[in-house]
Amino acid sequence: MAKKIKLGLLGCGTVGTGVLKVLQENYHDIRAKIGNDIEVSKVLVRNLNKKRDFNGDVVFTDNIDDILNDESIDIVVELLGGIHPAREYMLKAMENGKHVVTANKDVLAQFGKDMFDAAEKHDVDFMFEASVAGGIPIITPLKQCLTANKITELIGIVNGTTNYMLTKMTEQGMDYDTALARAQAKGYAEADPTADVAGLDAARKAAILSSIAFNTRVSLEDVKVEGITNITPEDITYAKELGYIIKLLAIAKHTEDGIDVRVHPTFIDKDHPLASVRNVFNAIFIHGNAVGDTMFYGKGAGERPTASAVLADIIDVARDMGKDRFGKIRCTCYEEKKLCPPDKVLSGYYIRLLVEDKPGVLGAIATAFGESNVSLYSVIQKRRVGEFSEIVAITHNVNNNQIEDLKVRLNNLDVVHEISNIIRVVMSQEA
Structure with missing residues (x-):
């Protein structure tokens, strides 16, 4: 030339x-x-x-x-x-x-x-x-280096702002507002942080990555999104006690029932490779049927x-x-795969409740779980909040419809003062 x-x-x-x-x-x-x-x-x-x-x-x-x-x-x-x-x-x-x-x-x-x-x-x-x-190479590896694989799962920390905030909340005991203020002071969060903390930035990236990984068009509207605004120090503490770390994850799975793409706060096992990704660093964990598990790690912005x-x-x-050769990486969305229906998307759940402190409460709650066909993995009751007791439950894998039914049943119980939070859990067999 x-x-x-x-x-x-x-x-x-x-x-x-x-x-x-x-x-x-x-x-x-x-x-x-x-x-x-x-x-x-x-x-x-x-x-x-x-x-x-x-x-x-x-x-x-x-x-x-x-x-x-x-x-x-x-x-x-x-x-x-x-x-x-x-x-x-x-x-x-x-x-x-x-x-x-x-x-x-x-x-x-x-x-x-x-x-x-x-x-x-x-x-x-x-x-x-x-x-x-x-700066993490991920688009080219998906389109070239891993192109011989059938990618079945992609789990990633793809937003540095929220990862920084959750790191500070976990390691220094900050509440959400303090962690956000620190992120803004360091230039990691905008004056209006909505795109980051509401999960929208991560959702856009999830749509891009899953489109490439699964060879099908996934739009932003196809991604189910939850942010970190409801995460409290109490949730962080319970996660630690139960052996988990809370991360905002982009999760994309190619199942026999369809494509499932979502972004939400997640309990992941403290020994999972993504649990050690701190501050503004990003990491993307990929499973291919030939390569097995691989992870890409580095600075996700800057x-x-x-x-x-x-x-x-x-x-x-x-x-x-x-x-004089162009377009070696054209669009690879050559298939039209359906989205996985909600009743086929399985996850464990962390559920934190405030309940009345009197006999029969645990029995009433257990009955609600049973009627919703939600199996309990563990239940702990450790502290009082004012006149109420706090109960934390971890469920086995259940679908979204079961959790929605459970929320209705719990809210209808006189002994339940509030459902303080519900967060998905990546069960150990998935990690």
Whole structure:
């Protein structure tokens, strides 16, 4: 290749700045791996007068047409985030014959098919390694290294903010509000943390990963989502006493009854590999029928880890340009698999109740469990809360319908003051 490869960068925030820095620092090696010169030609920013944390010869512009209509730009790197106008910019770039690299999980989770269709139509590369788990290689391994497998299960910690908060709650006894404030002070959580703490960020990543792992289109609407806002120090303490750690997990399973994809707080055995993943680190645990169990671990966000994934995609595209061969990783959703019905989704459950402190209460509660066909694994009663006693039960694996029936029965019991919390449990045989 004699032609220098030119990049158009959309956005110069945390990740965009990281891309500029790492490309500059590692330029010699990157050029050698590509076999050609490469440079960032133009960078789209909102404010031309803002001081940037980067020392280099880069042209900044606030006009998207300066990049999309520049015929010399080969690769558009979208790092704006959000759906609009990022989606429209990427589609226009592909229409103009430009390859696209993105870290945009929002667009992938909701409009992935449109993006792949556009890449196919215009014969360009569309790469998105950085859209899930920051610097951890996971998209490419699923599409290439593990492609000979039938993936049956994927369990992951894919949101650093909530993992940091749960780590602080577990190790330092913080309550939810204190842990959130600490995460915000360190820049791990936004002023409006809803996307993280409500599980929506993890749900988008779960949709992307399960679509690839199971070769079928899984949209954001297909993912059942619960966040961590109801997790209390009491739940953390009981988890420890029972031999568990609470993590916000993305869980995707390919069963004979269909695809089950969900995000929720989960009790996992303290000896499970994911239990030791602390602070802002991410990890993704995968089971394939050939490879068995494997886990990918590392920093799931941040300037440099995410820039690492973005630049890896850029290098792949540049190599494709040298061979005039594009689309080696097209959409792999070639099947249409059904979703698993709720009455086929099994899980253990932790149930914490406040009940009246008088004879016959345990018997009444046990009867409610029996009538809902919910089998008990263990029951403990350790403390009083005001005038009430607190009971914690762990169930064997049951389905969602059984738990919903149990909630109704418990709420109808005069001796039950409140159902304080219900959290799913990954039973030891699943870990």
